Amino acid sequence: MKTLPKFGSGAGFYVPAQRSNVATKTSVMIETCDASLIVSEDDNLLDVLLASGHEIDYQCRGGYCGSCRVKVSSGSVEYDDFPLAHIGSDEILPCCCRAATESLKLEVSLRQADCPQQGDLFDGNCLSKKK
Numbered sequence: 001m002k003t004l005p006k007f008g009s010g011a012g013f014y015v016p017a018q019r020s021n022v023a024t025k026t027s028v029m030i031e032t033c034d035a036s037l038i039v040s041e042d043d044n045l046l047d048v049l050l051a052s053g054h055e056i057d058y059q060c061r062g063g064y065c066g067s068c069r070v071k072v073s074s075g076s077v078e079y080d081d082f083p084l085a086h087i088g089s090d091e092i093l094p095c096c097c098r099a100a101t102e103s104l105k106l107e108v109s110l111r112q113a114d115c116p117q118q119g120d121l122f123d124g125n126c127l128s129k130k131k
């Protein structure tokens with residue numbers, strides 16, 4: 001599992017750079033397939049995942065299209081408005097929600113270019129390195 005550097009300090013975890021008031025908010029631990037992130041409870045999950053280099057599709061950013069759908073292994077989220085896109089009981093739409101528990105496990109991976117464990121497409125051995 002890759003632990004992303006904290007923006008600006010070089011310490012262990014990713015924290016969105018725009019959040020200067022993180023200390024006054026409840027921190028949330030997000031674990032993905034290959035990274036751990038500490039974010040504020042107010043952070044939009046799609047913004048956090050994209051900023052930390054995760055591979056995630058999105059279109060509407062409003063809970064309508066469902067293209068950002070991600071499976072959640074543990075924890076829960078809350079939506080500002082109930083999303084219109086269909087999601088399963090183990091899925092969330094990160095474009096329009098925030099973490100509602102102190103930890104959240106999401107089944108999403110880093111983009112290959114950001115993930116040191118992944119092989120290069122042209123190194124001749126990338127298929128054997130994929131999960």
Ligand code: FES
Nearest residue numbers: 059061066068095
């Ligand atoms: S981007 Fe459309 S539902 Fe999330």
